[in-house]
Amino acid sequence: MGWLHAGHRALIGRARAENATTVVSIFVNPRQFGDPADLERYPRNEARDVAICAEEGADLVFAPSVDEVYPPGHDTSVRVGAVSAPLEGAARPGHFDGVATVVAILFNLVGADRAYFGQKDAQQLLVIRRMAADLAIPIEVVAHPTVREPDGLAMSSRNVHLSPAERAAASVVRRALLVAREAWSTGERSADALRATMRAELSHEPLAEPDYVSVADATTLEELTTLDGSALLSMAVRFGSTRLIDNEPLP
Amino acid sequence: MGWLHAGHRALIGRARAENATTVVSIFVNPRQFGDPADLERYPRNEARDVAICAEEGADLVFAPSVDEVYPPGHDTSVRVGAVSAPLEGAARPGHFDGVATVVAILFNLVGADRAYFGQKDAQQLLVIRRMAADLAIPIEVVAHPTVREPDGLAMSSRNVHLSPAERAAASVVRRALLVAREAWSTGERSADALRATMRAELSHEPLAEPDYVSVADATTLEELTTLDGSALLSMAVRFGSTRLIDNEPLP
Numbered sequence: 001m002g003w004l005h006a007g008h009r010a011l012i013g014r015a016r017a018e019n020a021t022t023v024v025s026i027f028v029n030p031r032q033f034g035d036p037a038d039l040e041r042y043p044r045n046e047a048r049d050v051a052i053c054a055e056e057g058a059d060l061v062f063a064p065s066v067d068e069v070y071p072p073g074h075d076t077s078v079r080v081g082a083v084s085a086p087l088e089g090a091a092r093p094g095h096f097d098g099v100a101t102v103v104a105i106l107f108n109l110v111g112a113d114r115a116y117f118g119q120k121d122a123q124q125l126l127v128i129r130r131m132a133a134d135l136a137i138p139i140e141v142v143a144h145p146t147v148r149e150p151d152g153l154a155m156s157s158r159n160v161h162l163s164p165a166e167r168a169a170a171s172v173v174r175r176a177l178l179v180a181r182e183a184w185s186t187g188e189r190s191a192d193a194l195r196a197t198m199r200a201e202l203s204h205e206p207l208a209e210p211d212y213v214s215v216a217d218a219t220t221l222e223e224l225t226t227l228d229g230s231a232l233l234s235m236a237v238r239f240g241s242t243r244l245i246d247n248e249p250l251p
Numbered sequence: 252m253g254w255l256h257a258g259h260r261a262l263i264g265r266a267r268a269e270n271a272t273t274v275v276s277i278f279v280n281p282r283q284f285g286d287p288a289d290l291e292r293y294p295r296n297e298a299r300d301v302a303i304c305a306e307e308g309a310d311l312v313f314a315p316s317v318d319e320v321y322p323p324g325h326d327t328s329v330r331v332g333a334v335s336a337p338l339e340g341a342a343r344p345g346h347f348d349g350v351a352t353v354v355a356i357l358f359n360l361v362g363a364d365r366a367y368f369g370q371k372d373a374q375q376l377l378v379i380r381r382m383a384a385d386l387a388i389p390i391e392v393v394a395h396p397t398v399r400e401p402d403g404l405a406m407s408s409r410n411v412h413l414s415p416a417e418r419a420a421a422s423v424v425r426r427a428l429l430v431a432r433e434a435w436s437t438g439e440r441s442a443d444a445l446r447a448t449m450r451a452e453l454s455h456e457p458l459a460e461p462d463y464v465s466v467a468d469a470t471t472l473e474e475l476t477t478l479d480g481s482a483l484l485s486m487a488v489r490f491g492s493t494r495l496i497d498n499e500p501l502p
Binding site for chain 1: 385
């Protein structure tokens, strides 16, 4: 979606290391924004993005117009079921239908052998893996670890909207995930206890307004009672008008 | 969907004439049957179908199991909008979601350059063209004229279910379309008049129970009031427990 940051740079670097040719798609997809104001304020700067792609050695930038991706009369949507429903799907109705549809189109337009996505959008990754496998699109979906600022804040194009105070406060998201991970690594297996740990940490930061705090099955994203396999800690937290998400997988 | 007839033979012949390699997919798709009894009674004979493909010179038969097309956990659907809604879409809720989904999967699994479909399923053709274009699947969808029995009955795998009396009666479908076409060619431009012409012809056959009789825009399938461009005459008619469809495009 453009407004490239160090996370995207890492994806380009990984793609270059593992493939003969690297294409970067840049497309702010109107169909995955429920709120027109959110679409309107999404940061864009194609010239800057193209310069970053050149710096990182990408071979090609694919930056289609909205009409190229959705020609007049376009009337098809792709929907992924259960894994789209909770968390971001519940908070943003229609969001993942828009994601699944545009990614199917981009996969087919680009014809890539592999596609690289950041782990920060963990649910998006699950939705895209499910879609590509279920529609038999011949592409390998590769997850790359979240790239972070020195204080732990996950790289996101939305970070640009944070005021200096909100930016300082936003590091609590990563801290909350890490205290829960620490509790887990010392033996805590109650999902409610881990959720309470994350909420307690967030409550120390007055600017943080939690949207959801989740301890879910890492594959289905169903909320857990007891952790007895791999799990995903995740949360969405508002800082003023900016909503940030982050997550921590537990093996 | 198998139970190959002369219409399929014509598709194979055309595909062979226009391409280096011809693949025939045979898959009775459970997701496009709303009624489990209809799925159950759909005729199947893979050995006979494979022999017909060999006779016609197909290079490869792709006859996957249900689990190959929909592996466990499959949870993605493709939906085409407005053109899916009327006629067969209204009569068979969910039918075209099942068609669009399975055809997207088959297109991706087979990787064909062109795909051949019979004009008999005119709405299906429109749905598949829309889906393939909208998802940017790199395939050309080719329509082939309906192949008919000597009395005009359109070839269909479902014809096998007709009793001898129903089989004799079923030729009324083609006659009804042709009397409407004749009225059109002599200047009739009222859609209601054409619908009445078709219904009057069907009413002469006691075994024919019309489901719908349509005069619609050839691209959008919206019902017309006045014909001032290309149109599609179409109908669905029951003969006992067998439901047949047919159509006649007007240029």
